[in-house]
Structures are given as structure tokens and as C-alpha cells.
Amino acid sequence: xxxxxxxxxxxxxxxxxxxxxxxxxxxxxxxxxxxxxxxxxxxxxxxxxxxxxxxxxxxxxxxxxxxxxxxxxxxxxxxxxxxxxxxxxxxxxxxxxxxxxxxxxxxxxxxxxxxxxxxxxxxxxxxxxxxxxxxxxxxxxxxxxxxxxxxxxxxxxxxxxxxxxxxxxxxxxxxxxxxxxxxxxxxxxxxxxxxxxxxxxxxxxxxxxxxxxxxxxxxxxxxxxxxxxxxxxxxxxxxxxxxxxxxxxxxxxxxxxxxxxxxxxxxxxxxxxxxxxxxxxxxxxxxxxxxxxxxxxxxxxxxxxxxxxxxxxxxxxxxxxxxxxxxxxxxxxxxxxxxxxxxxxxxxxxxxxxxxxxxxxxxxxxxxxxxxxxxxxxxxxxxxxxxxxxxxxxxxxxxxxxxxxxxxxxxxxxxxxxxxxxxxxxxxx
Ligand code: ADP
Numbered sequence: 090x091x092x093x094x095x096x097x098x099x100x101x102x103x104x105x106x107x108x109x110x111x112x113x114x115x116x117x118x119x120x121x122x123x124x125x126x127x128x129x130x131x132x133x134x135x136x137x138x139x140x141x142x143x144x145x146x147x148x149x150x151x152x153x154x155x156x157x158x159x160x161x162x163x164x165x166x167x168x169x170x171x172x173x174x175x176x177x178x179x180x181x182x183x184x185x186x187x188x189x190x191x192x193x194x195x196x197x198x199x200x201x202x203x204x205x206x207x208x209x210x211x212x213x214x215x216x217x218x219x220x221x222x223x224x225x226x227x228x229x230x231x232x233x234x235x236x237x238x239x240x241x242x243x244x245x246x247x248x249x250x251x252x253x254x255x256x257x258x259x260x261x262x263x264x265x266x267x268x269x270x271x272x273x274x275x276x277x278x279x280x281x282x283x284x285x286x287x288x289x290x291x292x293x294x295x296x297x298x299x300x301x302x303x304x305x306x307x308x309x310x311x312x313x314x315x316x317x318x319x320x321x322x323x324x325x326x327x328x329x330x331x332x333x334x335x336x337x338x339x340x341x342x343x344x345x346x347x348x349x350x351x352x353x354x355x356x357x358x359x360x361x362x363x364x365x366x367x368x369x370x371x372x373x374x375x376x377x378x379x380x381x382x383x384x385x386x387x388x389x390x391x392x393x394x395x396x397x398x399x400x401x402x403x404x405x406x407x408x409x410x411x412x413x414x415x416x417x418x419x420x421x422x423x424x425x426x427x428x429x430x431x432x433x434x435x436x437x438x439x440x441x442x443x444x445x446x447x448x449x450x451x452x453x454x455x456x457x458x459x460x461x462x463x464x465x466x467x468x469x470x471x472x473x474x475x476x477x478x479x480x481x482x483x484x485x486x487x488x489x490x491x492x493x494x495x496x497x498x499x500x501x502x503x504x505x506x507x508x509x510x511x512x513x514x515x516x517x518x
Contacts, residue, residue: 095117095163095164096164098160098161098162099160099161100124100158100159100160101158101159101160101161101170102156102158103126103128103151103153103156103157103158103159103170104153104156104172105153105154105155105156106152106153106154106172106174106176106177107152107153107170107171107172107174108150108151108152108153108170108171108174108176108378109150109151109159109161109168109169109170110148110149110150110167110168110169110170110171110378111143111147111148111149111150111151111161111165111167111168112147112148112165112166112167112168112380113143113144113145113146113147113148113149113164113165113166114145114146114164114165114166115145115146116145117145117163117164117165117166118142118145118163118164119142119143119161119162119163119164119165120140120141120142120143120161120162120163121135121140121141121143121151121159121160121161121162122135122138122139122140122141122159122160122162123135123136123137123138123157123158123159124138124157124158124159124160125157125158126153126155126156126157126158127153127154127155127157128151128152128153128157128159129151129152129153129154129228130149130150130151130152130266131149131150131221131224131225131228131264131266132224132225132226132227132228132229132232132263132264133228133263133264133265133266134232134263135151135266140162141266141267142267143163143266143267144267144402144403146390146393147266148378148380149266150171150174150376150378152174152176171377171378173377174376174377174378175373175374175375175376176376178373178374179222179225179226179373180229182226182347182371182373183225183226183229183230186206186207186209186226186230186317186345187229187230187233187235189206189207189317190206190207190230190235190315190316190317193205193206193207193314193315193317194206194311194315197311197315201308201314204311204314204315205307205314205315205317206235206237206314206315206316206317207317207318207344207345208317208318208320208341208342208343208344208345209226209317209318209319209320209343209344209345209346209347210320210322210334210337210338210341210343210345210346210347211223211226211319211320211321211322211347211349212322212326212334212346212347212348212349212354212358213324213326213348213349213350213351213354213375214324214326214349214350214351214354215324215325215382216324216379216380216381216382217324217349217350217351217375217379218349218350218375218376218378218379219243219321219322219324219349220243220246220248220321221376221379222347222349222373223239223241223248223319223320223321224248224264226319227239227260227264227319228260228263228264229263230260230316230319231260231261231262231263231264232262232263235315235316236259236260236261236312236313236316237259237260237313237316237317237318237319238257238258238259238260238303238313238316238317238318238319239257239258239259239260239270239318239319239321240255240256240257240299240303240318240319240320240321240341241255241256241257241320241321242255242296242320242321242322242323242337243321243322243323243324244280244282244283244284244285244292244323245283245284245323245324245387245391246387246390246391246394247321247394248269248270248321249270249272249275249277250272250275250277250398251394251395251398251460251480251513252283252391252394252395252513253279253280253281253282253283253460253511253513254277254278254279254280254462254477255277255278255280255292255295255296255299256275256276256277256278256299257275257276257299257302257303257318258270258272258273258274258275258276259273259313267402268402269402276299276302276303276476277476277477278295278298278299278476278477279462279464279477279509279511280292280295280511281422281423281462281509281510281511281512281513282511282512282513283391283512283513285323285325285329285330285333286329287511287512288423288424288444289329289332289333289444290444290445291423291424291444291445291473292333293333293336293340294445294473295473296336296337296340296341297340298473298474298476300340300341300342302476303318303341318341318343320337320341320343322334322337326351326354331354331357334358335358335361338362338368343368344367344368344369345368345369345371346358346362346368346369346370346371347371347373348370348371348372348373349373349374349375350373350374350375352372355370355372358370392515392516395460395482395515396515396517398480398498399482399496399498406498408496408497408498408499409496409497409498409499409500410484410494410495410496411481411494411495411496411497411500411503412492412493412494412495413492413493413495413503414491414492414493415452415491415492415493416491417506418493418503418506418507418508419449419469419506419507419508420449420450420452420456420461420508420509420510421447421448421449421450421469421472421507421508421509421510422447422448422450422509422510422511423444423445423446423447423448423472423473423509423511424442424443424444424445424446424448445473447469447470447472447473449469450510452486452491452493453486453488454486454488456483456486456493456510457483457484457485457486458482458483458484458514458515458516459482459483459510459511459512459513459514459515460480460481460482460483460513460514460515461480461481461482461483461495461508461509461510462477462479462480462508462509462510463477463478463479463480463481463503463504463505463507463508464476464477464478464505464507464508464509465477465478465504465505466505466507467505467507468507469507472507472509477509478503478504478505479497479498479504480498481495481496481497481503481508482495482496482515482517483495484496484517496517
């Protein structure tokens with residue numbers, strides 16, 4: 090463990106269009122302040138003079154368009170200045186999107202198509218900087234007064250809510266480097282697994298549900314419609330992953346595809362989407378600053394996301410331990426039994442398991458350490474088309490007294506009696 094004394098505060102003079110990249114460790118406190126000039130962290134401007142705490146495990150870049158002096162205080166694992174970044178190309182994309190938003194706004198009254206702002210989907214392999222680019226595009230847009238909708242389809246490392254979900258939320262101000270996305274009322278659909286191949290059909294159905302909900306909102310809200318969407322995707326770009334990307338482009342009617350750092354993916358998409366002349370495909374360079382995360386780091390990040398849901402980013406929330414009678418809730422899973430891959434079946438045979446069948450689950454100790462979603466559904470057959478209110482974490486099952494002991498984010502009764510379970514687990518720690 091690092092027992093080395095913290096280094097003294099140090100200053101970095103950044104030339105225009107350069108960035109200071111910093112990687113913070115798990116426990117080490119680090120803070121940053123802007124001494125002169127202007128700088129931003131992934132699109133959100135740094136306030137002058139004030140110290141800004143950087144949360145543990147963050148990997149950030151403090152970028153300046155016109156030059157800045159930055160001071161760091163505390164312990165970091167990595168800190169260096171880079172003057173080669175793809176930021177100019179990213180901000181050029183923003184400028185084009187901004188023009189389209191203005192055009193859409195001016196075209197209100199000329200039909201739904203003309204008044205629709207850009208629907209941007211960001212694709213690329215894992216660790217190509219997709220989430221970061223989404224964040225910057227959203228922050229830059231909101232800084233100019235737009236309220237774009239952020240759609241996160243990444244069930245592995247989503248930024249709106251816990252893993253295993255697809256979700257959307259409007260972004261009304263630049264996304265704070267520390268706090269992340271402020272959540273008023275995100276629309277969340279629970280898939281329940283962290284990889285799409287567990288039930289790809291369900292993933293597709295949920296994308297459609299989310300898209301329909303957004304479409305409805307847009308039709309009654311010209312402002313959101315003109316601001317458009319920024320859609321983040323999973324890093325799985327081969328095979329089924331690729332198929333799901335194409336499906337996402339289709340389902341959300343994306344008209345700008347930003348491809349990060351992969352020539353092959355870009356040319357494949359150009360070929361397939363040739364038939365859709367209104368879809369622009371733009372290849373962008375990946376930033377050298379994007380930090381690679383291995384399987385273990387990803388797993389840990391997932392676990393921290395769930396912890397953050399219940400306890401807050403800096404332990405500022407106090408979840409409640411609730412006791413629920415078995416008879417007070419009904420638990421369902423989606424998908425009828427394990428799905429046989431089509432390739433394992435005789436030619437012409439269809440897999441028997443229905444991937445979107447809703448199945449009642451017996452309450453037993455198999456539910457231990459699982460994270461369940463609290464559905465807004467009133468009846469089981471509404472589960473797939475309903476978004477979720479929140480999540481509970483099963484800490485104990487008392488078979489004899491027929492009680493579920495669970496962690497909930499707030500006290501009191503659950504907003505609904507219908508719970509949904511998948512394979513999403515969490516070991517509190
Ligand atoms: P993806 O969404 O493609 O998996 P992310 O955008 O989440 O990739 O980036 C991976 C990690 O790299 C994140 O922790 C992010 O904060 C960090 N990162 C991205 N860009 C930079 C940069 N320019 N400098 C330092 N860290 C960065």
C-alpha cells in the first residue's frame with residue numbers, strides 16, 4: 090500500500106489546446122484548481138481559484154483551449170501534460186451538431202422530420218472514449234442552452250444508473266466532473282444482465298420501448314426535439330455486438346454515427362448504411378489519454394456504481410434496511426429458461442424458450458446478493474413495457490419467517506409490488 094508522503098502542491102502551465110491527464114488511485118485524495126486562464130474537464134468548465142476534489146479512481150483530463158495554469162494537490166498515480174489531442178475534431182463535430190439544432194428549432198411547424206435535431210450515436214470498441222465524448226458533446230450543447238437527451242445503452246458501464254440497465258435523461262447543464270449527471274427523473278429500463286448475449290432479444294425489445302417513450306416525449310416537446318439525442322453504446326462491436334449497434338441506429342433513428350478509433354468498424358458501417366443517405370458516418374480519432382480497463386477493473390467499476398446508487402458517491406446517502414414479507418411482493422424474471430443458441434438446434438428448429446416471457450420466481454435463497462428492480466408495472470404482462478422506479482439489494486432471505494431483508498435507497502414502502510430479477514449481483518464491500 091502507498092505509504093509515501095503526499096508530494097507538495099505543483100503547478101502546470103498548459104499551452105493552448107493541450108491537456109493535463111491525471112489518474113487518481115482508489116484511496117488517495119486529490120484536488121485541482123485553476124490559477125489562471127480557462128480550462129475544462131470533459132466539457133465542464135473549471136471554476137477559477139476554487140479547489141475541486143477529484144473522486145477516487147477518476148481518470149481525467151484538464152483541457153485548455155486558450156492556455157491555463159493548473160495546480161494539483163494530493164496524490165495521483167499518473168499526471169502528465171499532452172499537447173496532442175483530438176479535441177479540435179470533437180469540437181468541430183459539436184459545431185456541426187449545433188448548426189443542425191438551430192436549423193431544427195427554426196423549422197418548428199414544418200413537420201416532425203424538419204424539427205428533429207441531430208440524433209448522434211457514438212460507437213467504438215471498449216475504452217475508445219465513447220462515454221467521454223458523449224459527455225463532452227452533451228456539456229458543450231447544454232452550455233449553449235440546449236437540453237439534449239442522453240441515451241445510455243451500455244449495460245456494462247453505464248453513466249446514468251446502475252449496470253444492467255438502458256436509460257435516458259435530459260442534460261440541462263454541463264456535466265459536473267465530480268458529481269456526474271444530475272438525475273431528475275431518468276427513464277430506466279431494467280435488462281438485468283451486464284452482457285447482451287444473456288438475452289439479446291430482450292435487449293432489443295427494451296431499446297424499442299425506450300425509443301418509443303422518447304419519441305412520445307419529443308412529439309410534445311419541441312425544445313427537446315430540436316436539441317436531439319446523444320447515444321452511448323457498448324464496446325462490443327463484433328458479431329452480435331455489431332448487430333445490436335445496427336439495431337440501435339435503426340431503433341433510435343440515429344442520423345449521425347460517430348465512430349471512435351476503428352477503421353474497420355467505420356467502413357463496415359459505411360457499407361451497410363449506404364442505403365440510408367440521411368445517416369452521416371464520421372470517423373474520429375481516439376484520444377491517447379483514454380485509460381484501458383481490464384476485466385477486473387470493469388467488474389470493480391460496476392460494483393462501485395451499485396454502491397454509489399445506495400450509498401452516494403461519498404457515502405452521503407443512507408440506505409435503509411427493509412424487511413418485506415414474501416406475500417407483499419411478486420418477483421419475476423424475463424426469459425423462459427436458458428436459451429439454446431440457434432446454432433445448437435437442428436436446421437429449421439426454433440429455440441423453445443421465449444426470451445420475453447415473464448416468469449414468476451419462487452422466493453428462496455437463490456435471490457441472495459441479487460439486485461432487483463422495482464417496476465412501475467401494475468400487472469406482470471406490463472413488465473417489459475414499463476420502466477423502473479429504482480432498485481433493491483437482497484441481503485438476507487428468512488425462509489422460516491418468510492421475509493426478505495433488503496437494502497433500499499429510501500425508507501418506507503416500495504413504490505410497487507412487482508420486482509424484476511436478472512443475474513445482476515453485488516457483494517457489498
Ligand atoms: P469507453 O466509453 O469507450 O469505454 P471512456 O470514455 O469511459 O471509454 O474512457 C475510459 C476511461 O478513460 C475513463 O475513465 C475516462 O475518464 C478516461 N479518459 C478518457 N479520455 C481521457 C483523457 N483524455 N485523459 C485521461 N483520461 C481519459
